[in-house]
Amino acid sequence: MIESFFNPEIIAAIWPIVLAGLLNTVLLSLIVVPLGLLGGLILALLATVHHPLVRWPLMAWVDFFRAFPPLVLLVLLFAGLPFAGLELGGFACVAIAFFLNTGAYYGEILRAGIDSVPAGQVEAGRSTGLSRLQAMTYIVLPQAVRNVLPDLMSNTLEVVKLTSLGSVVAVPELLFQARQAQSLTYNATPIVLAAIIYFLLLWPLVRLLSRLENRALAGRR
Amino acid sequence: MSKPIVEAREIHKHFGHLHVLKGVDLEVAERELVFVIGPSGSGKSTLLRCLNRLEEPSSGSVVVDGIDMLDPRTDINHARQRIGMVFQSFNLYPHMTALGNVTLALRKVAGKSRGEADVLGMAALERVGLADRAGHTPGQLSGGQQQRVAIARAIALEPRVMLFDEPTSALDPELVGSVLEVMRDLRQSGMTMIVVSHEMGFARNAADRVVFMDDGLIVEQGPPAAIFENPTQERTRAFIGQIQRH
Numbered sequence: 001m002i003e004s005f006f007n008p009e010i011i012a013a014i015w016p017i018v019l020a021g022l023l024n025t026v027l028l029s030l031i032v033v034p035l036g037l038l039g040g041l042i043l044a045l046l047a048t049v050h051h052p053l054v055r056w057p058l059m060a061w062v063d064f065f066r067a068f069p070p071l072v073l074l075v076l077l078f079a080g081l082p083f084a085g086l087e088l089g090g091f092a093c094v095a096i097a098f099f100l101n102t103g104a105y106y107g108e109i110l111r112a113g114i115d116s117v118p119a120g121q122v123e124a125g126r127s128t129g130l131s132r133l134q135a136m137t138y139i140v141l142p143q144a145v146r147n148v149l150p151d152l153m154s155n156t157l158e159v160v161k162l163t164s165l166g167s168v169v170a171v172p173e174l175l176f177q178a179r180q181a182q183s184l185t186y187n188a189t190p191i192v193l194a195a196i197i198y199f200l201l202l203w204p205l206v207r208l209l210s211r212l213e214n215r216a217l218a219g220r221r
Numbered sequence: 222m223s224k225p226i227v228e229a230r231e232i233h234k235h236f237g238h239l240h241v242l243k244g245v246d247l248e249v250a251e252r253e254l255v256f257v258i259g260p261s262g263s264g265k266s267t268l269l270r271c272l273n274r275l276e277e278p279s280s281g282s283v284v285v286d287g288i289d290m291l292d293p294r295t296d297i298n299h300a301r302q303r304i305g306m307v308f309q310s311f312n313l314y315p316h317m318t319a320l321g322n323v324t325l326a327l328r329k330v331a332g333k334s335r336g337e338a339d340v341l342g343m344a345a346l347e348r349v350g351l352a353d354r355a356g357h358t359p360g361q362l363s364g365g366q367q368q369r370v371a372i373a374r375a376i377a378l379e380p381r382v383m384l385f386d387e388p389t390s391a392l393d394p395e396l397v398g399s400v401l402e403v404m405r406d407l408r409q410s411g412m413t414m415i416v417v418s419h420e421m422g423f424a425r426n427a428a429d430r431v432v433f434m435d436d437g438l439i440v441e442q443g444p445p446a447a448i449f450e451n452p453t454q455e456r457t458r459a460f461i462g463q464i465q466r467h
Contacts, residue, residue: 123275124312124371128326128378129302138325142316 010189014181018193021177025201028091028163028173032098033156039103044110045136065104071165073097078169090169102159109151113144150212157205161198174198226251226413227272227382232281234267234437241267242278243437249382254414256424256445259434260460265417268434269384272415273304286381302330305375309387311367313359319346319370320355323377331378345377346370349403365396369403376407383407385416419464425449433457 046058065073077093088096117140125135145152167176178194227249234242241264249255257265270276272283274290274297283290288300313322320342327338346352349369359367368388375383385404389397401423408414408427418424424431424445431448433441433456441454452458 118310118312120308120310120312121314124306124308124314124374125325126298127273127275127301127304127306128374129298129300129330130326131298134329138329139314143314146316 005188005192007187007189010185010187011193014185014190014193017177017181017184018174018190018197021172021174021194022197022201024172024177025160025163025174028094028166028171029160031095032102032163033159035095035099036102036106036159039099040106040108040110043103043107044114047107047111048114048136062104062107065100066108068101070097070101070162071168073101074165074169090166090171093169094163094166094171097165098159098162102155102162105155105158106152109148109155110144112151113148114140116147117143150209150216153205153209153212157202157209160202160205164198224251225249226286227415228282228284229268229272230282232268232271232283233279234264234271234276235279241437242271244281245434245437245439247432247439249413249415251413252411253429254408254416254427256428256431257415257417257434258419258424258431258460258464259440263434264437265434266386269306269386269415269417272382272384273301273306275306298330302326302378303381305372305378305380305383307368307371307375307383307385307388309390311359311364311371311391313367313371313374315359318356318358319351319362319373322359322370323374326374327377341377342373345373348376348406349373350399363396364392365399368392368400372400372403372407376412380412382413382415385414385418387417387419389418389420421449421464433460435460 043058043062046054049055074093074097077088077097078090081088081093121139121143122135125139126132130138163173164175166173167179170176172180174194174197178190181190182188225248227247229245229247232242232245232247233240243264245264245268247255247268257268259265267276271278271281272285272290274283278291281291285300286303288303289295290297290300313319314325317325320339323342323345324333324335324338327333327341328335331338333341343352343355346355349372351366351369351373354362354366354370359370362370372388388404389400392400397420401420404414404416404423405427416424416428428445430442431445432439433448433452433454435456441448441452441457448457449461452461
């Protein structure tokens with residue numbers, strides 16, 4: 001049993017491969033989370049423009065990318081774009097897919113946060129001469145982010161988990177590396193190791209999220 | 222009457238099918254304190270909000286301190302620095318300290334450095350008697366204190382005119398006095414003030430003029446004594462009677 005699932009000799013042998021995967025997963029997360037947040041911020045800011053020419057395309061965009069499975073989107077970019085003469089690497093495809101998919105989710109969260117800030121806040125700012133953009137930057141967004149922090153955290157957790165999709169397009173992140181190691185060793189140990197690492201990586205985030213959620217609940221009482 | 226610092230002419234405001242302001246003229250002289258009273262829905266808050274263009278009038282003209290507020294070429298953000306506004310619900314920024322509230326526009330609009338803004342901000346808080354609360358957030362302040370910080374936030378920009386939109390309506394009765402005190406002090410310093418409020422006692426001994434609005438129009442105006450003791454219009458009489466009974 002231990003032989004094929006948690007073999008110390010195999011761990012020692014494939015450790016560098018899995019570690020490289022872990023580093024890439026962290027790196028990938030550090031790129032796609034800010035990208036998704038950026039995409040979300042753009043969408044949320046566009047949502048404050050109440051013009052039909054902005055509103056309807058925006059709604060279609062967000063609906064489309066929330067309804068479209070991220071794995072399908074990723075494969076479409078990776079395997080489909082070359083037929084249009086555009087060959088992007090796996091890494092770039094992951095970045096674009098996440099910008100589109102998780103951006104739509106982050107956008108909805110941030111939009112809810114912006115909506116939660118009373119209109120009087122903007123009016124107070126504007127009455128002192130702040131521009132629309134300044135009122136948004138200094139008054140609305142800080143409060144909006146604070147109001148939806150647990151949701152932003154929760155989505156970020158999902159995004160980090162989703163980086164494992166990169167394995168499908170040969171991005172050498174944790175899952176991909178573990179699969180490589182597995183096929184080298186004909187043993188399940190690398191996958192088990194990767195699973196443990198994923199858990200150890202995400203568990204502190206989950207704990208932090210729980211505390212934030214409890215605090216938010218207590219604050220509402 | 223010296224030259225008017227606020228001149229609103231023929232202000233109309235529609236909200237969809239609602240005709241909220243039906244051609245209001247209001248002139249306010251420099252250093253004058255004008256009280257605007259009237260039943261809820263009479264359009265008095267909307268009129269106030271049209272003066273700094275928080276509300277866009279449907280038609281008419283508004284000139285404040287020589288600036289045509291409705292001209293699209295007017296830099297509205299620049300113009301608004303000259304018009305302070307105080308709201309019924311204070312609208313302090315909850316994520317900033319009292320000093321942070323007062324200095325935000327000083328830094329971002331008036332272009333002061335943080336050091337300069339802090340000095341001016343502290344002076345403004347001093348004027349409303351809250352220098353010792355500079356580091357407190359709004360949540361740590363009483364309603365009366367919050368409203369005084371809101372006044373400090375407006376006067377820090379050295380406005381030419383101050384607009385008060387029911388500044389004491391959201392306050393517990395025992396906290397009203399401290400806010401009126403600050404307003405009286407402002408009045409004594411010569412600030413031009415337009416106040417939407419039902420604080421009759423304050424109106425009686427501080428206002429130069431009382432304007433009674435009903436149904437989107439100015440029905441009657443004059444010195445407080447005349448409006449309160451001898452209103453000429455039936456609607457004014459009925460309204461004064463109602464609020465004095467309370």
